[in-house]
Amino acid sequence: MTDIAMIEAARARLDGHVRRTPLLSSPFLDEIAGRRIFVKPECLQHTGSFKFRGAWSAISGLSPEARAKGVIAFSSGNHAQGVALAAKLHGIPAVIIMPSDAPRIKIENTRAYGAEVVLFDRATEDRDAIGARLSAERDLTLVRPFDEPLVIAGQGTAGLEIAEQAAELGIDKADVLVPTGGGGFISGVSLALAAKAPGLTVHPCEPEGFDDVTRSLASGKIEKNARQSGSLCDAIITPQPGNITFPIMSKLCGAGLVVTEDEALKAMALAFSRLKIVVEPGGAVALAAALFHGETLGDTVIAVCSGGNVDGDIFRMALERNPD
Amino acid sequence: MTDIAMIEAARARLDGHVRRTPLLSSPFLDEIAGRRIFVKPECLQHTGSFKFRGAWSAISGLSPEARAKGVIAFSSGNHAQGVALAAKLHGIPAVIIMPSDAPRIKIENTRAYGAEVVLFDRATEDRDAIGARLSAERDLTLVRPFDEPLVIAGQGTAGLEIAEQAAELGIDKADVLVPTGGGGFISGVSLALAAKAPGLTVHPCEPEGFDDVTRSLASGKIEKNARQSGSLCDAIITPQPGNITFPIMSKLCGAGLVVTEDEALKAMALAFSRLKIVVEPGGAVALAAALFHGETLGDTVIAVCSGGNVDGDIFRMALERNPD
Missing domain, CATH: 3.40.50.1100 (Rossmann fold)
Incomplete structure (x- = not known):
């Protein structure tokens, strides 16, 4: 807590x-x-x-072993960019799952900060399932946006x-x-x-x-x-x-x-x-x-x-x- | 110097x-x-x-007697606003002589910061003469914008x-x-x-x-x-x-x-x-x-x-x- x-x-x-x-x-x-x-x-x-504050805090607070494997996050935009840049500055991979209708600038910036962006359709796709699959495959740590x-x-x-x-x-x-x-x-x-x-x-x-x-x-x-x-x-x-x-x-x-x-x-x-x-x-x-x-x-x-x-x-x- | x-x-x-x-x-x-x-x-x-830095420096650097009488400035805008607010916060009067074609927001803001704005036409009027007359009448100190x-x-x-x-x-x-x-x-x-x-x-x-x-x-x-x-x-x-x-x-x-x-x-x-x-x-x-x-x-x-x-x-x- x-x-x-x-x-x-x-x-x-x-x-x-x-x-x-x-x-x-x-x-x-x-x-x-x-x-x-x-x-x-x-x-x-x-x-x-x-959002960069929380992202830096979460990534810097991981064990070196977990951190090295990379992080994953769900975000419509600002959390995505925060996690992407914090991961980049830590030299670790980041996967960001974003809704396909997020503001264009946020999607582009997240990519430009070096993250791998995976888009999903809010109406038809289950982002949690996509995230769970990617996390399991690559042993990524989930950085939740608020909880x-x-x-x-x-x-x-x-x-x-x-x-x-x-x-x-x-x-x-x-x-x-x-x-x-x-x-x-x-x-x-x-x-x-x-x-x-x-x-x-x-x-x-x-x-x-x-x-x-x-x-x-x-x-x-x-x-x-x-x-x-x-x-x-x-x-x-x-x-x-x-x-x-x-x-x-x-x-x-x-x-x-x-x-x-x-x-x-x-x-x-x-x-x-x-x-x-x-x-x-x-x-x-x-x-x-x-x-x-x-x-x-x-x-x-x-x-x-x-x-x-x-x-x-x-x-x-x-x-x-x-x-x- | x-x-x-x-x-x-x-x-x-x-x-x-x-x-x-x-x-x-x-x-x-x-x-x-x-x-x-x-x-x-x-x-x-x-x-x-x-401009607020220079205006505050100039006004705060005057003798108390000179300061109390007020200041005058020529400006197309930013110096005007800086002098106007610095004068207001010092509790003294400010007269600002501005060209009538200055950006509207700068004229309005200068007035809103409490200054008396005197407009002149760049093509036909002599701002220095206007300034000299007002300074002499009211014993105002001129705050030059840069020199x-x-x-x-x-x-x-x-x-x-x-x-x-x-x-x-x-x-x-x-x-x-x-x-x-x-x-x-x-x-x-x-x-x-x-x-x-x-x-x-x-x-x-x-x-x-x-x-x-x-x-x-x-x-x-x-x-x-x-x-x-x-x-x-x-x-x-x-x-x-x-x-x-x-x-x-x-x-x-x-x-x-x-x-x-x-x-x-x-x-x-x-x-x-x-x-x-x-x-x-x-x-x-x-x-x-x-x-x-x-x-x-x-x-x-x-x-x-x-x-x-x-x-x-x-x-x-x-x-x-x-x-x-």
Whole structure:
């Protein structure tokens, strides 16, 4: 089970390999939100998302023997790129099983990072069966995207940074908003903050129609999404909270926040014009919640922008629909 | 005259007020360039450009009496925003004289940062006369955009960061490429690196048709641009090198590099897709030089992206012309 000691151990393994992303802000965003907003731009992380942290943590945490044989992962994109680059930098093979409708740039980048990409059809093929066969044939270690203690520990290193950066700014009370799919990122961040900055309350943020975590936290049991695809926020679409992550979120997180796709696109346009960062739709839901759904939040909000891997045409659409 | 002691004094005044921007990189950019490229994204600085450093340095360096009366500046945009916000945060008035054809977002932002904006027509009006009249009437201190030792000292703080970040990466020899208009930024960076990282060689980068600094360094005397406007790279268009900055550049800089507007737009698109940062055309000329004109450079390049204040329609054009 991931705890603060595991997160600190992950940080030691990640040191010199991941970026310490800054905290950004803009008086224009504060004005829109009616409160102070800080943004943690994990889109600036290697491979364009926080996923590189967890991937590095998982791979660096394997035994040398297991690591040498290689790793395998299932991912619609950001986890894929994180695992691919972390594997490449460790000099080991990586097989990534991706849905054939994942954003083109994510598939191409995963290949370019040196991984072997195996595509499957979400509607007709069983990715677990494909994965099991490949794992058995080649003795690969599966790196789960979120329900994996070493991955959660790696994501938690972003929480350690937030705790330090908040302290540098004199912030001891704030709401921390995190885009949430399966819950690995928010679980790691919540564990880190509970230990290092207990005045900071973490909230999951999700797109409308894919708010399984928000509903699960409200009902106290794991709830599923009705749909599995069809959102621009593809990076954070998962069927339901994880078996490991849900208890952590239940214990440590505040209520979830839900935003529309239009609000996510508007947040992308504001991140462009006010912060000069590129955020993908799923990565922008926490900033969107901070900007447009802050009623229940306190006077200081730290919104994580979790990734920036967005095709140019979708980014252009976000700017076109939301002229400055 | 600006020296390393002035830069270090500026850094002490800037501490806690400016962002230490990270160094970014991507294996995809390294591959295009055929060498290792690091990017210093000053677009992530407050107000979206390095100009905030010099503005803060100049205003914080005034006597309390002079400061209280307020400041005045001429600028097509980024210097305007830097001075406006630095003045606002010091609680003093700022008057900014801007050409009426400056990018709309820069005019609006300068007003939103609390400055009084006075527009003039580049073709028919004498901005210096307007400025002189307002300064005399209100006893305002002029903050020059580049030919001002305190401003150069403030810009030099980015050079101190580059020296430290290069040392952290074990880099003791590299070419440092800096987008250059009047030369204040590159002068400050050159002075800082000459003192702290003498193995790093600084090169000015300019757009085709506005390469006054490159030609001046080559001929050994101040050369002018034939045109004063008409470039997408508006942020770095000045008539000629400064009287204070030219001797510094002559002494410390390597040869200049010149890129086309198309190359600057292509660099913007690559900064979008590979680094997840927003860079304006003028701010992208150093990255463009690193990517497309590296023949004369060594195996490690640090390219500064100096600003990100670009209208959405120009950014969309850059992405549309350069699909991933």
